[in-house]
Amino acid sequence: MDLTTLIVNYNTAGLLSQCIGALRASAKNVSHEIVLVDNASVDDSVALLKSEYSDCKLIFNDKNVGFGRANNQCLPFIHGRYVLLLNTDAFVSEDTIDKTIAYMDAHRECGVLGVKLLGREGELQPSCRYFPRPWSIFWRSMGLLSLFKSVQDIDDMEWGHNQPRQCDWVPGCYYLIRKEVIDEVGLFDPRYFLYYEEVDHCFATKKAGWQVHFYADTTVVHIGGESAKTEGTLSLVGGQLDVLKNESELLYFRKNFGHRSVLTHLVLSTFVDIVNLIKRLIKLKVDARLKGAFKRSYLLWSLYFKTRLATTATR
Numbered sequence: 001m002d003l004t005t006l007i008v009n010y011n012t013a014g015l016l017s018q019c020i021g022a023l024r025a026s027a028k029n030v031s032h033e034i035v036l037v038d039n040a041s042v043d044d045s046v047a048l049l050k051s052e053y054s055d056c057k058l059i060f061n062d063k064n065v066g067f068g069r070a071n072n073q074c075l076p077f078i079h080g081r082y083v084l085l086l087n088t089d090a091f092v093s094e095d096t097i098d099k100t101i102a103y104m105d106a107h108r109e110c111g112v113l114g115v116k117l118l119g120r121e122g123e124l125q126p127s128c129r130y131f132p133r134p135w136s137i138f139w140r141s142m143g144l145l146s147l148f149k150s151v152q153d154i155d156d157m158e159w160g161h162n163q164p165r166q167c168d169w170v171p172g173c174y175y176l177i178r179k180e181v182i183d184e185v186g187l188f189d190p191r192y193f194l195y196y197e198e199v200d201h202c203f204a205t206k207k208a209g210w211q212v213h214f215y216a217d218t219t220v221v222h223i224g225g226e227s228a229k230t231e232g233t234l235s236l237v238g239g240q241l242d243v244l245k246n247e248s249e250l251l252y253f254r255k256n257f258g259h260r261s262v263l264t265h266l267v268l269s270t271f272v273d274i275v276n277l278i279k280r281l282i283k284l285k286v287d288a289r290l291k292g293a294f295k296r297s298y299l300l301w302s303l304y305f306k307t308r309l310a311t312t313a314t315r
Contacts, residue, residue, distance in 0.1 A: 002030040002101060004080035008070040010039040012088040013048050015223075019088045020053065026097040033057070035074040039064045066315075067172075068188030068197040075187060083182060085198075087173040089223040090117075096218045100176050103164070103215050111181040111210025112202055114170020116161055117222045125222060126155040128167040128214035131203060134253065134265035141272045167214050169202035174220045181205055189255070191313040194241070196248035203256050246296075247303050247314060254310035262310045270297040 005023060009016065020034070034056040038045050040063045049058055057077050061070065071085060082101060086092070100113055117125040130136070130152040137154075139145040145153055175198055177187075185204045188197040202212050253261045273294050306314050 001033060001079040001081065003027060003032045003082050003084055003097065004074075004078045005032065005034045005084040005086055006037070006071050006074045006078075007034065007086050007088060008037045008039060008067055009041060009045050009049070009088050010064060011041045011043045011045065013041070013043045013045040015088045016045070016048060017052075018091055019086070022091045022093075023086060023097070026092045026094055029098050030101060031080075032097075033079060035059070035077050037061065037070040037073055039066075039070050066190075066193035068192045068194075069190050071197075072187050072190060075182070078179065078182070081179055083177045083179055085172055085175040085177070087222070090173040091221045092174065093218050093220065096174075096220060099218045100215055103213075104176065104178060107211075107213065109211045110213045111178050111205045111208075112170065112212045113176040113215055114167075114213070115174050115215050116219045117171060117173065118219050120221065120223055124157070124161060125171075125224070126157065127161065127170065128165065129169050129171070130154055130156065131168040131199065132249070132252075133257070134261055134268055137265065138268040138272065141269075142275070161214075162216050164213055164215050164217070166211055168206070169199050169212060170214060171222075172198035173222045173224075178210075181208070181210055184208055189251075191251050192248045193244055193313060193315055194248065195245045196252045200252055200255065243299065243303070246300055247307060250300070250303055250307060250310040251313065259309065262304065266297075266300055266304060269300055270294075273297045 005027075007019070023034070024032075034053075036049055036053060036056050037059040038049060038061065040061050046060060049056075049060075057074075059070075059073055061073075065073075082104060084097075096115065100115060104110055104113055114127060117127045119125055132154050136145070136151050139148055139151055140153060145151060185201070185208050187201065189200050192200065206212060250262055250265070253265055273296060277294070303314070304310055
C-alpha cells in the first residue's frame, strides 16, 4: 500500500464530498486507503459517512476527543508506506498526491512534507513555518520583530514560495508523513486537544534526525476554521478555542524548551498587556478593550496552574 489518508471530521458534512472526491481523483495512480474518524458530529456527518463512504475504514466517537487523539485512533489501521493527514476543508489538486509521493521517494531524508496552501480566493497562506518561541511571539506582539533580524518570525512570507526548502514545521491540513517516522517517534502527543499537534510532531521528527520539507510544485486550497466555527468565536480572547490554543502553546513550550521558557512566555505576555494598557491610557481611550486589557494574561496564568505548571491537559 502506497498511502493511507487519515481524515478527522467534526460537523463538516457539507465539505466531505468535495474533500474526498478531490483526494480520490488525485490518488488514482497509487494504491490508497482512507480512514475516517467522526468526532461526535451533530450535523448529518454520521449518516453521510455510513451511506457514502462504507468502503473506507470508519470510526465513530461518542464524544469529541480532539484532533490529535482522533488521528491516533487510526494507527492500528495504517498499511501505507506514507500517511497523509488531510483536513476536511482542504482540497488537493489533481497532481498533489502523485507529486508529493514522488518527492518523498526521491528524498529519503524527508520525514514530513507540506505543500503550498492557498485560501478560497487564491491567496497564499503560511505554508512553511518556524518553531514558535517566547521571544519571537513577544517581538511580534510588540510590533518590533523587524528590528531583530536574528529572531525568526513564525511566518516569514517575504521569501519566494516557488522552490522546495527545509523548514521547522508545516501545517497539519495537508501533512504527509513517512510511515518510518511514525514507527520511530509516534504520531501526536494526546495532551494536545487542538492546536500545536503538528508543531510538536515536527519538533520530535527533526530531533530524531529527519527533515521537514516544504514542496512548492503543487497546491492545496485550504478554507480554514470550518470545524472550529461550530465550537465558538474564533478570535475573541477567552473564548473556548482561544483557551485551547493557549493551553497547547504552554504545553508545547514546557515539553520542548523547559519550564523556564513557559515562565518567560508568561512574563513577556503580561508585559505586552501592560504596555498596551499604558498606550490606551495615554491616548485617553477608555473602552471595552481597556477593561479587558489583561484578559490574555489572566487566561495564560490561569491555564498555567490548571495544567499543573504546563504539564497536563485540562480535557
